[in-house]
Amino acid sequence: MMAVAELVARERPAASNKYSIGIHPVPERIQGFKDGVRLVDTTNALIVRETHLVPIYYIPREDVAMDYFSRTDFRTFCPFKGNASHWALTLGDHQSSPAAWSYETPFLEAEPVKNHIAFYGDVFDKWVRGEEEEKYLSPRMLLAEPENLVDWLIRGAWAAKNHVELTAQLGNRLVQTGIPVARLNVALRQLHPLVAGRSYIWRRKSNEVEEFSISHTSLNGPGYLNSPMKLVSEGLGGIRQRLDVDEENFEFSIMAELKAQGATDYVALPLPFSDGIIHNLTLTSDAPEGFSTSDLGQIFEALPLISRMYEVHKVKSDSKALLETYLGKSAGNKVLNGLVKRGDGETIQAVIYFCDLSDSTALTEKLGQQKYLNHLNKFFDASAVSVAENGGDVLKFIGDAILAIFPIKDTSKEEIARACQQAAKAARSTITALAEIKHEAPMHCTIGLHHGEVMYGNVGSEDRLDFTVIGSATNETARIGEICKEIGHAILLSDDVATHIPEDVRSVGAFALKGVAEKRELFCFETANEG
Structure with a gap:
């Protein structure tokens, strides 16, 4: 049986910066079975290769055992191919709905698949192309691995459900990108009657995120007033400190604490939000050489996107906190x-x-x-x-x-x-x-x-x-x-x-x-x- 990865690799179009739909004939005979019943038998199949989607077979309706399928009222809509009608499958005691779809009046670019039938993945338990059995692929997204940090922020970071998930994913993505991050801290102001903000700290060794509350009174204490975070929040730029030097060179007490934990390099960067408030992102490295100029450059270029991702979750958490505060x-x-x-x-x-x-x-x-x-x-x-x-x-x-x-x-x-x-x-x-x-x-x-x-x-x-x-x-x-x-x-x-x-x-x-x-x-x- 051909592995899914092999099929996808064989049918994937050449890399391109443009979104496209390619429709091509399949030269081999295609057969699809369910519980021993042959539902598909054709030598005229088409395969649709669409950017970011797995390849999908479309079968002429006359080559499908349509007696087992019944039209439903369910419809889906595609801005590229048109509106799809759907069918349910009844085979003995087995029922599946929706089981198949068809573009009966497709847009011009998808005209070749008119009145062809495509199927969802649970319809077949055996799918044969030529003499070779394949795993039938249900329609789904097939996104390539992000090439860099910015690419991931655009195409992957949106899936995080909250600050904690986003921080864990960001830490792992930085490491995968080759940036030697040992500790990451995102500190955000919050609209809340009991806390001034929250801090989300990710550590590479544990690969876990700890969440800490920042009290209103702490913002007037020496721990914050004498911290790099305060200066960054005031819009004075980013602060960097090599930690593999004598402690007498440290301006902030946090530096000695991090050095004692094995850190070699530290940087605090601004996260400006659309309301003008500047929040904080700090990064610590334990690599002997610390961060390179290229490492920090990648992060610096990505800061606007990182800020927006965190702002989305902050707006949601602030809204929840305020509604609970004022309404219960x-x-x-x-x-x-x-x-x-x-x-x-x-x-x-x-x-x-x-x-x-x-x-x-x-x-x-x-x-x-x-x-x-x-x-x-x-x-x-x-x-x-x-x-x-x-x-x-x-x-x-x-x-x-x-x-x-x-x-x-x-x-x-x-x-x-x-x-x-x-x-x-x-x-x-x-x-x-x-x-x-x-x-x-x-x-x-x-x-x-x-x-x-x-x-x-x-x-x-x-x-x-x-x-x-x-x-x-x-x-x-x-x-x-x-x-x-x-x-x-x-x-x-x-x-x-x-x-x-x-x-x-x-x-x-x-x-x-x-x-x-x-x-x-x-x-x-x-x-x-x-x-």
Whole structure:
């Protein structure tokens, strides 16, 4: 049997810088079999050799056992050859769809294959050309190995799914190109409330990428202020330091650390993004001669492409971080995945959690604006962490209150009980956390919990939307929080939630909720502080 590589080599057109399609007759007899049945028998086959694709046989329809094939509604479209109709194969118990395609009204360049049939790779278990059996090749891309770093960045780097994959591929590609890189570090600024950036470090020995967070405070520390990265980020050019010299010649502390690890050469280069911000790429060599001028020249010429590849992934990661920060993880991911129009969303079952800081007006007057904001942020920290740790999702901060949900995946009693219990645990955890905070004024809040059906999605004006929960259950939860203040309880649960709580809860009576026709029985925890 002829190997795939041999067939491809035999049928591959001569190297050319132009994209082309070549259609040629096959002089030998072609036969194709499936489960012993001969589906193809021809001496008039054509082979299509298209740039970057494996060679594909096209068989005259009269030389195909068409009784086994049935036309389908499926179509594909090719800008070079035209629109392709497709057929399914039924052979005994075997069914395959799509199994074959044909250009019935091809473009002029592909006119010779009109009404010929081509096949997908799983159709045949035996394919014979002349007297020689071949492996039938299913249509796929056949890209030549990139010739240099720039060639790879254009044709290969796009396949990386994230920063980590791109960094690993870049490190390996540099080595394959002959550049003696032992360590590669890409440091990128990030739009994130908790971190100023991330660093991706690849090492040749492990062939693994480690990811590190760069804190906002570290940018004001000596480690960064006295680093080559700071100077490169300011647009002052690239910095190089031979490391096989006396350490007294080192201007930066990182040089001694890298020399101790066996490095001989170091270079820090700018990665300018389209917004004008300059990020960093540093390379370390352990080769005795370090980097050559040719090595650094290849990298320097490729920097604009390297920058763009990283910028693509940075835009995606920044978008995800910002959406999760401002909308919450669940809502942020839904928006990122395409729910962006007014009305987009879904009806879900959830336990709604509404937590309101007590005495906020008096606190503002007592503490002053700045101290009150610090007070408010500590309140938000305590309540948001409690929600997240118990499986909930904070949707929004409303003035001095928090709206969160605990989604219910299905309507089983067990799943509803799980969500109710997690919400109750989050509520009690919030009360406990607030009691432990030391501040100029004590922190107290009220929390209403209710279970119901809500619309989870986009509402607002045409061009200014909010991804939140809407529905009577949400309104009732806020009303329950108001009853907390009226009767002096920190946490109140609707009967829909209380029935799923195994702990001791007791009724505090039935109350009229604004906008709700019937009174609703509410419950509290037995413990005095409810935390």
